[in-house]
Amino acid sequence: MHPDAIVRESLAKDLNIIAICDHNSSENVQYVQRAAHDTDLVVIPGMEVTTKEEVHMLALFEHLHELSSLQDVIYAHLLGKNDEDVFGCQAIVNESGEVEGFNERLLIAAADISLNEVVDLVHSLRGLAIASHIDRPGFGIIGQLGFVPPNVAFDALEVSYNLGIQAARQRFPELKEYPFITSSDAHFVTDIGKACTRMYLESPTFAEIMLALRKQQGRYVLE
Amino acid sequence: MTLETIAEKLSLKCKSSWENLKKDVSGGYAGDLLSDVMANSKAGDVWVTRQVHQNIVAVAALKEHAGIIVVQGAIPGKDTIEKAQKEGIPILISELPEFEVVGRLYQMIYSAQG
Numbered sequence: 001m002h003p004d005a006i007v008r009e010s011l012a013k014d015l016n017i018i019a020i021c022d023h024n025s026s027e028n029v030q031y032v033q034r035a036a037h038d039t040d041l042v043v044i045p046g047m048e049v050t051t052k053e054e055v056h057m058l059a060l061f062e063h064l065h066e067l068s069s070l071q072d073v074i075y076a077h078l079l080g081k082n083d084e085d086v087f088g089c090q091a092i093v094n095e096s097g098e099v100e101g102f103n104e105r106l107l108i109a110a111a112d113i114s115l116n117e118v119v120d121l122v123h124s125l126r127g128l129a130i131a132s133h134i135d136r137p138g139f140g141i142i143g144q145l146g147f148v149p150p151n152v153a154f155d156a157l158e159v160s161y162n163l164g165i166q167a168a169r170q171r172f173p174e175l176k177e178y179p180f181i182t183s184s185d186a187h188f189v190t191d192i193g194k195a196c197t198r199m200y201l202e203s204p205t206f207a208e209i210m211l212a213l214r215k216q217q218g219r220y221v222l223e
Numbered sequence: 224m225t226l227e228t229i230a231e232k233l234s235l236k237c238k239s240s241w242e243n244l245k246k247d248v249s250g251g252y253a254g255d256l257l258s259d260v261m262a263n264s265k266a267g268d269v270w271v272t273r274q275v276h277q278n279i280v281a282v283a284a285l286k287e288h289a290g291i292i293v294v295q296g297a298i299p300g301k302d303t304i305e306k307a308q309k310e311g312i313p314i315l316i317s318e319l320p321e322f323e324v325v326g327r328l329y330q331m332i333y334s335a336q337g
Contacts, residue, residue, distance in 0.1 A: 053276045054255075114300065115276065137258070145278040146257030151302075 003028070003035035003095045005189045010041050013193025016204045019060050019183075021046035024078055024107045026071045027092045027100075030064060034095040042204045048132060049074060050108075051115040056132035056139040058158060059122045062206040066125040073121060077113040080106030115141075119152050128155040128210065133185065135163045135171065148175060156181050156213050161195030165223050179213045179221050198222040224248050224335045226269065226290045226313055233327060235292060235315035238299065239307035246313075248289045251332060253325045257282050264288065269332075271324050275299040280306040280314075290314070292328075294321040 010018050018041065020029045026047050033043045045067040046060040061067045081104055082090055090103040111118075122129040134157045137143040141157075148157065156179040159168035165180045184194040199221050201208035212219040227244040230237060237244065249267035254260045255274045264270060266287035272279060275297050283291050290313035293299060299307075299314060307314045317324050 053274065116302075137256075143256055143258045145274075145276055146261050146282050147278065149276070149278050151277075 001189055002093060002097045003032040004097060006032055006192065007036045007039060007041055007043075009189050009192040010036075011039060013196075015041065015193055015196060017042040017044060017209070018192075019044040019046040019058070021048040021058055021060075022107070023048050024050060024074050024105070024109070024111060025090075025103055026064075026067045027103060029067065031092075031094045031100075033064070040204075044206055044209075047071065047074070049118050050110040050139065051118055052110055052112050053115050053144055054110050054139060055115050055141045055144045057115065057118065057141070057154075058130040058132050059118070059127050060130065060206070060209075061122075061125060061127040066127055069125055070121060070127070073113070074111045075105065077111040078105050078107070078109060079112065080109050082106050082108075115145075115149070116152055119154065123153065128213065130154060130156045130158050130181065132158050133160045134175075135159050135168060148178075154178060155210075158183060161185065164195070165197070169223065179215075180223070181213075181221065224332055226315070229269065229292075229328065229331065230315055232331060233292075233317055233319070233324065235317050238314045238316060239304050240290075240311050240313040243290070243311050243313050246289045248332060251325070251328050252288075253321060261286065269328065271321060271328065273297055273321055275303055277303040277306050279303065280310050280312050283307075283312045284310045288312070292317055292324060294319060294324050 020032050029045045036043045044060050045064050087108050092100040094100050119129040131141045131154050134140050134142050159182050165182050181197040182195045184191050186192045199212040211217050212221050226246050248269045252264035252268045253271040255272050264286050268288050269290050270288045271292045273294050292315045294317050296318040
């Protein structure tokens with residue numbers, strides 16, 4: 001996706017905050033941030049990690065350097081080389097729409113690092129760890145591991161946009177202690193804004209999102 | 224057939240709950256998607272999997288499996304082993320791939336049952 005197109009579409013859909021979460025990679029984040037620089041859109045650095053249990057989880061950070069630290073560890077645990085004929089090209093595209101390079105790693109693969117280790121690492125880097133699309137049979141934590149392991153300190157659980165938070169609350173009463181979020185999980189520009197999570201925040205910042213997920217200082221997630 | 228016999232014939236290494244190796248195995252189930260295993264496996268099954276997350280112990284305990292065989296030489300973490308010891312679930316390791324373990328097990332269990 002062209003960074004400029006992501007920013008334009010997000011603004012057109014009245015989004016205030018987006019997170020860029022490529023699979024096992026973070027190299028495109030900086031360019032989307034640059035494309036959004038002169039706009040009101042806040043771009044949060046993130047990654048969707050595939051752990052060795054083949055569970056997808058989101059890692060969100062306040063700063064790019066924290067995300068880079070995670071990327072170093074994930075890359076060290078990621079084996080294999082991409083086959084463009086099978087999985088498509090993995091271009092890194094700058095804010096002007098120019099190709100900066102290609103990521104040759106097999107980003108679709110699972111990193112050989114456990115869920116618990118990734119969550120602990122994300123927290124040590126002051127980030128948020130969120131289980132991805134928990135309702136999806138493929139790569140969702142419940143499909144893979146049967147249930148959400150009680151000893152993994154997720155900051156929130158994401159539900160698919162086609163389920164939505166309210167229906168997810170009905171389906172997963174046992175997860176009532178966790179904050180739920182939903183998102184478009186957009187893989188194409190036209191998907192952007194299909195769903196979003198509404199939060200009561202004082203300003204559109206990472207720190208405020210953290211407060212909302214913890215229901216602190218009057219911040220909260222609207223369900 | 225007991226787990227002990229299976230362990231011996233398949234050269235499995237036991238990592239937990241040795242005291243329960245005398246348990247009788249009535250059937251088997253193979254799967255790495257724990258939601259599927261929870262839905263479809265039966266009590267008394269020996270469960271063959273490549274998954275080593277500690278949730279495997281909870282699933283095996285819930286479904287009253289005879290034990291778990293972890294394939295491909297994968298090593299469960301300390302947390303998984305400790306939990307298995309506490310829950311009385313034997314975890315056995317095979318160096319063989321899942322396909323081969325299941326093939327041999329199927330032969331053993333069902334030929335023994337006639």
